[in-house]
Every structure is written in C-alpha cells, then in structure tokens.
Amino acid sequence: MSLRMALLGLLKATGPASGYDLAKLFDSSINNAWKAGHSQIYPELARMTEDGLVTVEADGPRGRKTYTLTDAGWEALRHWLVGREPERHWRSEAALRAFLLPLLDAREAAAWLRREAEYYAERLRSLEELRHADGEEYPMKRAGFGRYALELGISQNRLLRDWALDSAADLERRAAEEENETATGEDAAERRAGD
Amino acid sequence: MSLRMALLGLLKATGPASGYDLAKLFDSSINNAWKAGHSQIYPELARMTEDGLVTVEADGPRGRKTYTLTDAGWEALRHWLVGREPERHWRSEAALRAFLLPLLDAREAAAWLRREAEYYAERLRSLEELRHADGEEYPMKRAGFGRYALELGISQNRLLRDWALDSAADLERRAAEEENETATGEDAAERRAGD
DNA sequence: AGAGCCATGTAACTAGTTACATGATTCG
DNA sequence: CGAATCATGTAACTAGTTACATGGCTCT
Incomplete structure (x- = not known):
C-alpha cells in the first residue's frame, strides 16, 4: 500500500511520468522515506492501472x-494520508544492532559505533x-514538496551521529573503569570476595 | 537474517528459552528495533536448529x-554484528507521510501533525x-542489554514529537500568510500581475 | 559500429502478515 | 468446569529482493 501511495504522490507532485522516471525519482527524492526498485514499480503501476488510479498512454520512444x-x-x-492511523512499526537493522551491542566487548562495540558515527555524519x-540546493539540482523541492521530510531526515541523522558518539564514549569509560579495577585492586577483589 | 540475529541475541542475553518466550520478549524489549510474530518465529527457530545455531530440548509441559x-x-x-556493513535502507510509513504532507491543504496537514505529535509524546x-523501571519490570535491562537502544528510542521519539510540532507551526504560519494576502490585497495581486 | 543510457518487463526467491487450527495446563 | 493463558504450528497471501532478459534510441 505504501509503495502505491508513494507512486501516487510522485505523480501528483510532478505530473505525468513513466515507470522509469518514477524509479529514478524514488532514488533521488523519496529515497530517505521509502525504497523501491523498478522490478517492484512496473508491476505495481500495472495493478494501479487496473484499479483505475492511473491511466496509461503508451506513446513515447x-x-x-x-x-x-x-x-x-x-x-x-488523500484518504490514505488523512483518514487512517499510520502503521507505526519499523524495522531498522541499525536499531537492532544498537540493541544487541552490549553483548560485545565494550572496546569492540565502541569502535563499531565510531565507524557508524562517521557514516551518519557523511549522510548528514x-x-x-x-x-x-536549488530546484534544478533537486527537482522535488519545487512547491515545498518533501520539505518537512528533508528536515526530518537531517535531524535524524544528526541524532544518530551524536547517539553513536555518546554511546561510544560511555562504553569506553566503562571499559576503562573495569581495567582500572582489575589493575589496581587484587586486594579490592579479595575484599569483595570476603563479604 | 535480522530476525535470526535478533533471536540469537535474545538467547545469548537471557539463556535458554522457548519460541513462546522469545515471541513475548520480542514484544517487551526488542520491539522498538524489530518486530516479529510467533508465526514467523517458530519456523525460523526450526531452520536455525537445522543449521546448528541452536539446539532444542522438547521436554516442558x-x-x-x-x-x-x-x-x-x-x-x-558475533560475525554479523562486527564483520558486516549494516543494511541502511529503512522504510517508514511515518517518513513517507511526512514527505507527501505538503500535497495537502496546509491547515489539514498541520492538524494531522499535531495528532502525530501527541502520539510521539505518549510513546516518549x-x-x-x-x-x-528496575530489572523486574524490564528484565532485559539486566547487564545493560538494550541500554543504548533505549536511549536511542527515547531521543528519536522526542525528535519526532518536536519535528511534528515545528512543522505544524510552520504550516500554520504559511496558511495565515496566504489568507492575509488574499484578504487584504486585491490591489497587491494586481500589482504582482503587472510586473 | 559500439558504448551508454532509456525503457520495460519476468522469474525465483526470501521475508513478513493475517487468519486459521489445535490442544494442554493452571487457577479460581 | 470454565476461562485464561501457555504453547505450537500451518496456509494463503502480500511485499520486497536479486537476477535474468530484451531491445530501442542517441551520440560519437
């Protein structure tokens, strides 16, 4: 359903287009919100034609x-945008990794997070x-289309970068504390074992 | 693959568990990062057994x-966590709607965003x-498991709430400007038409 | 003539959703 | 003994991925 709505939205915003155009638009604009390849787009357009949501003229070269x-x-x-509760579930491999991260050795996890932070910084x-960029470089910017999604994407990447850096620092601090403990305190360990 | 890794991670963190347990753990812990129902979990565990990643004892009541x-x-x-670039693509219905939002009437879009903001605030x-919560209410908290993912989830929901409120305010401002223009300025419109 | 892009599709597969189906145990 | 919860599964479907396949047009 979402793919269908994305295609309808692109057609509404840009006017008539081919499947090829829409596939390229996907990459260059809506890409931060949804992803689809041409092998998914072509059959979907065919179904949308059957359902009367679009009409097709086969004429070009x-x-x-x-x-x-x-x-x-x-x-x-319109009905989809306004008249329905959105599906809230998201699957994010990045978030899953974040969840599982404390299973790793702290130094290893911190190093991984610092590489992640670089990725998000680049993306940002x-x-x-x-x-x-002006309208020519980023055609979807016309009419404010995608404006709010772009701001959202920017904020999210900034957040992810900062989260990765903060978490890495936290992991490193914990690793250092642990090392400090074992290095200075054989006696301390014995004290703990005693109570 | 991600589902499989999520299950391995939960088993690593909690020790031996049944498919039923894992399905419940999914809901109560990893839920903010990944989602899966029992009808996906049971067959996956069977395949994981075949592949030697888990062993099964059929004994309980x-x-x-x-x-x-x-x-x-x-x-x-371990290999999945450390030795591979994560898949970066995400599909989020919320982000797609954000993208398509400017297609709607500004007031309508703003009202929708304010409802969204409430949802995110509640989630936050x-x-x-x-x-x-302490360990009993949220068992995954033991050993810091999920700690960084939880912080990420909190930050993200705060971000989404603020983004929705800011965008709504922006849309309302624009709507007001437009109304102001058409109300006060038949002459202004003519002036514009003249140049 | 050949390289590169335009343009469309299909097939086979993996992942995820929804609905159906069954039965055991425990607790009040 | 009945309701709730534990516990496992399958079937049919929709969505998404990867790889294969074909051919036209344009420019050099």
Missing part, C-alpha cells in the same frame, strides 16, 4: 508508457547539501 | 520446546518509564 493520475487516484491518496552532510 | 544457543550460533551473531513517556 522505446515503448515508453506515460502514467497520469486520475481523480480516483488522488482521492485514494549530503542531506544538508540538498537543503541548500 | 504442553509440548514446550526449549532452545539453547550453540557455539556456532554465538559465532554467527512510556519509554522514559522503562528507563526508570
């Missing part, structure tokens, strides 16, 4: 098919560039 | 099967409670 949003299509999108940079 | 992590299972988990409250 190389058998290019141009899809146009119908009234029913726009109505379906590229999204901030998008914010300052 | 009501045909309860107890799964135990093997050395190969722990090794597989319940995660913050978890942070202060």
Whole structure:
C-alpha cells in the first residue's frame, strides 16, 4: 500500500511520468522515506492501472508508457494520508544492532559505533547539501514538496551521529573503569570476595 | 537474517528459552528495533536448529520446546554484528507521510501533525518509564542489554514529537500568510500581475 | 559500429502478515 | 468446569529482493 501511495504522490507532485522516471525519482527524492526498485514499480503501476488510479498512454520512444493520475487516484491518496492511523512499526537493522551491542566487548562495540558515527555524519552532510540546493539540482523541492521530510531526515541523522558518539564514549569509560579495577585492586577483589 | 540475529541475541542475553518466550520478549524489549510474530518465529527457530545455531530440548509441559544457543550460533551473531556493513535502507510509513504532507491543504496537514505529535509524546513517556523501571519490570535491562537502544528510542521519539510540532507551526504560519494576502490585497495581486 | 543510457518487463526467491487450527495446563 | 493463558504450528497471501532478459534510441 505504501509503495502505491508513494507512486501516487510522485505523480501528483510532478505530473505525468513513466515507470522509469518514477524509479529514478524514488532514488533521488523519496529515497530517505521509502525504497523501491523498478522490478517492484512496473508491476505495481500495472495493478494501479487496473484499479483505475492511473491511466496509461503508451506513446513515447522505446515503448515508453506515460502514467497520469486520475481523480480516483488522488482521492485514494488523500484518504490514505488523512483518514487512517499510520502503521507505526519499523524495522531498522541499525536499531537492532544498537540493541544487541552490549553483548560485545565494550572496546569492540565502541569502535563499531565510531565507524557508524562517521557514516551518519557523511549522510548528514549530503542531506544538508540538498537543503541548500536549488530546484534544478533537486527537482522535488519545487512547491515545498518533501520539505518537512528533508528536515526530518537531517535531524535524524544528526541524532544518530551524536547517539553513536555518546554511546561510544560511555562504553569506553566503562571499559576503562573495569581495567582500572582489575589493575589496581587484587586486594579490592579479595575484599569483595570476603563479604 | 535480522530476525535470526535478533533471536540469537535474545538467547545469548537471557539463556535458554522457548519460541513462546522469545515471541513475548520480542514484544517487551526488542520491539522498538524489530518486530516479529510467533508465526514467523517458530519456523525460523526450526531452520536455525537445522543449521546448528541452536539446539532444542522438547521436554516442558504442553509440548514446550526449549532452545539453547550453540557455539556456532554465538559465532554467527558475533560475525554479523562486527564483520558486516549494516543494511541502511529503512522504510517508514511515518517518513513517507511526512514527505507527501505538503500535497495537502496546509491547515489539514498541520492538524494531522499535531495528532502525530501527541502520539510521539505518549510513546516518549512510556519509554522514559522503562528507563526508570528496575530489572523486574524490564528484565532485559539486566547487564545493560538494550541500554543504548533505549536511549536511542527515547531521543528519536522526542525528535519526532518536536519535528511534528515545528512543522505544524510552520504550516500554520504559511496558511495565515496566504489568507492575509488574499484578504487584504486585491490591489497587491494586481500589482504582482503587472510586473 | 559500439558504448551508454532509456525503457520495460519476468522469474525465483526470501521475508513478513493475517487468519486459521489445535490442544494442554493452571487457577479460581 | 470454565476461562485464561501457555504453547505450537500451518496456509494463503502480500511485499520486497536479486537476477535474468530484451531491445530501442542517441551520440560519437
């Protein structure tokens, strides 16, 4: 359903487009919110045509098919956006790893987190560039389309970067404390064993 | 693969458990990072047994099967955690809606965002409670397991709440400006048409 | 003529969802 | 003895991934 809505939204925002165009738009715009390859998009467009949400004109060069949003299509999108509770579940491999991280040795986990932080920092940079890019470089920016999603993406990547750095520092502090304990305190360990 | 790793991680952290236990643990702990129902967990455990990652003892009451992590299972988990780039793609219905939001009327979009903000605020409250809960109420907290994921979840919900409120305010400001323009300025519109 | 991009699709597979189905035990 | 919970599974379906397959058009 979400894929379908993403396609309807892109058609609403850009006007008529081919499956090929939509696949490219996916990569360059909505990409931070949803992902789909052409092998998923083409059959979905065919089903949407059957359901009357889009109409197709097969005319362009190389058998290019141009899809146009119908009234029913726009109505379906509006209804989905406004009239339904969103699905809240998300699956994120990054979050899962975060969850499992304390199973590792603290130093190892910290090192991994620092590499993650670099990734998020890089990502943050590229999204901030998008914010300052004008309409030609980032065509979806026209009409404020994607504006709020872009801000969200930027904030989230900043958050993830900071979280990774803070967690790494925390793990390193804990590792250092432990090492300190075992190094200075054979006697302390004996004291603990005694009570 | 991620489901498999989540199950291995839970077994590592809690010790031997049944499919039923693991399904409940999923709901109560790892839930913010990954989601799975029993109909996905049971067959996965069967496959993991075939692959030698866990062993099964069918002994308990009501045909309860107890799964135990093997050395190969722990090794597989370690390797997945440390030795691979994570998959970065995420699909989030919330983010997709954020992207498509500017297609709606500004007032309507703002109202929707304010409802969203309430949802995130509620979620934030319940995660913050978890942070202060002791080990009995939140068993995964033992040994710091899930600690970093919990902090991440709290930060993310706070971010989403604030993002929704800020975006709503922005949309309302824009709507007000537009209304102001059309109300006061027939002449202004003509002036614009003239240049 | 050949490289590169435009453009569309299908097939086989893995992952995840929803609904159905069954029965044992425990507690009040 | 009945309700709640424990406990396991399967079947049918939808969504998403990866790999394969084909051919047209444009530019050099």
